Amino acid sequence: MTILDRRELGPSWATSGGVLAAPLPGQAGTRLDCAWDPRVEVRPGAVNAHTHLYSGLASLGMPRASPAPENFLQILERVWWRLDRALDAASLRASARYALAEAVLAGTTTLIDHHESPAFIEGSLDVLADVAEELGVRLLVGYGATERNFGRKEAQRGLAECERFLTSNRRRLVRGAVALHASFTVSDETAREAGAMARRLRAPVHVHVAEDLCDVHDAKQRGYPGPLERLLHLEALPPGSIVAHGVHLSAEQVRRAEAMALWLVQNPRSNEGNKVGYPTAIHASRMVALGTDGWASDMELEAAALMRLGHAHGESDEALRARLTTGHTLAGALFGLRMGTVDAGAAADVVVGVPGEPPRHVVIAGRCVVRDGRLQTGNFDTIRAEAREAAASLWQRMSAL
Numbered sequence: 001m002t003i004l005d006r007r008e009l010g011p012s013w014a015t016s017g018g019v020l021a022a023p024l025p026g027q028a029g030t031r032l033d034c035a036w037d038p039r040v041e042v043r044p045g046a047v048n049a050h051t052h053l054y055s056g057l058a059s060l061g062m063p064r065a066s067p068a069p070e071n072f073l074q075i076l077e078r079v080w081w082r083l084d085r086a087l088d089a090a091s092l093r094a095s096a097r098y099a100l101a102e103a104v105l106a107g108t109t110t111l112i113d114h115h116e117s118p119a120f121i122e123g124s125l126d127v128l129a130d131v132a133e134e135l136g137v138r139l140l141v142g143y144g145a146t147e148r149n150f151g152r153k154e155a156q157r158g159l160a161e162c163e164r165f166l167t168s169n170r171r172r173l174v175r176g177a178v179a180l181h182a183s184f185t186v187s188d189e190t191a192r193e194a195g196a197m198a199r200r201l202r203a204p205v206h207v208h209v210a211e212d213l214c215d216v217h218d219a220k221q222r223g224y225p226g227p228l229e230r231l232l233h234l235e236a237l238p239p240g241s242i243v244a245h246g247v248h249l250s251a252e253q254v255r256r257a258e259a260m261a262l263w264l265v266q267n268p269r270s271n272e273g274n275k276v277g278y279p280t281a282i283h284a285s286r287m288v289a290l291g292t293d294g295w296a297s298d299m300e301l302e303a304a305a306l307m308r309l310g311h312a313h314g315e316s317d318e319a320l321r322a323r324l325t326t327g328h329t330l331a332g333a334l335f336g337l338r339m340g341t342v343d344a345g346a347a348a349d350v351v352v353g354v355p356g357e358p359p360r361h362v363v364i365a366g367r368c369v370v371r372d373g374r375l376q377t378g379n380f381d382t383i384r385a386e387a388r389e390a391a392a393s394l395w396q397r398m399s400a401l
């Protein structure tokens with residue numbers, strides 16, 4: 001049990017069965033002092049609604065692609081689709097450990113991951129899930145089925161990995177999704193199978209949609225107005241599915257996504273970095289959460305990028321601020337918990353700290369994972385050293401591909 005001790009300034013909270021409760025007098029447990037500095041706030045942990053733990057080593061000296069990519073597809077082909085093919089179990093584990101440790105140290109308590117490692121498909125979701133469970137962070141995982149390397153067989157193996165995970169996972173902090181890479185790298189059969197599997201297993205589908213115009217052009221060539229219409233026509237997006245990006249959706253398409261109960265996830269830093277554009281119509285849905293798309297899970301930095309880019313594109317402060325809380329509703333739906341508030345009965349996923357400074361304490365599902373700014377569920381120096389080592393050999397394998 002964790003007790004958030006705020007006796008002098010306001011209510012104290014204890015955790016009971018992973019949710020917050022009012023403490024009883026004399027209750028014993030780990031006491032986290034958050035009353036000695038009046039600037040300290042207790043707030044809900046942040047949610048990263050779309051990311052890629054497989055790219056967690058990229059900040060550790062990944063060599064620049066040569067020749068330098070000039071468009072989105074070249075970025076995928078020369079960087080991420082080479083990195084993912086070079087991954088094995090050990091490098092994936094090191095990558096996930098580093099990315100998730102950094103996430104909790106930054107106050108992010110739930111992450112929604114979209115995974116691909118074409119040379120290590122079977123069992124890959126267990127690697128991610130085990131790391132999340134060890135470090136004590138909430139995670140949704142799904143293998144992004146695709147046909148881009150080895151055709152239909154590859155997609156079937158990706159979907160089978162999702163099914164294997166969904167039917168075997170019993171972890172407390174991890175949930176599963178059925179995932180597709182994107183409309184433009186899958187056939188009709190694969191998209192249909194993903195939708196059918198998700199409905200059968202009562203799981204969401206997690207997929208990139210209209211991130212770049214290449215996805216829209218591909219869907220048009222196949223006879224659809226766009227990738228959203230194609231995936232809906234193939235029944236690949238059951239209600240509650242997670243649609244990343246939507247940069248090139250019209251207001252009408254965004255409204256349709258909301259009407260179909262689809263979560264959209266905006267990734268401001270990634271969209272800016274990849275030069276794919278700004279999702280100018282995304283305001284037409286109230287179901288828009290914030291993700292980092294593989295950038296570090298510091299949601300305050302991502303929120304700052306959202307405000308900067310949103311204002312530059314004429315969005316209102318109110319609309320942008322509403323987007324900062326949607327992730328809690330999405331995560332709450334995934335875990336069957338109330339999130340986004342710090343009161344009795346809400347998930348005990350809380351961050352204690354001074355706004356604008358790194359968190360002092362982080363509690364997830366009642367467990368103290370960061371105390372006085374230090375990771376409690378692993379040795380961060382060791383995690384970083386192992387990540388550096390794994391990164392060096394990953395860059396070597398990548399250069400040979």
Ligand SMILES: [Zn+2]
Nearest residue numbers: 114208244293
């Ligand atoms: Zn992504």
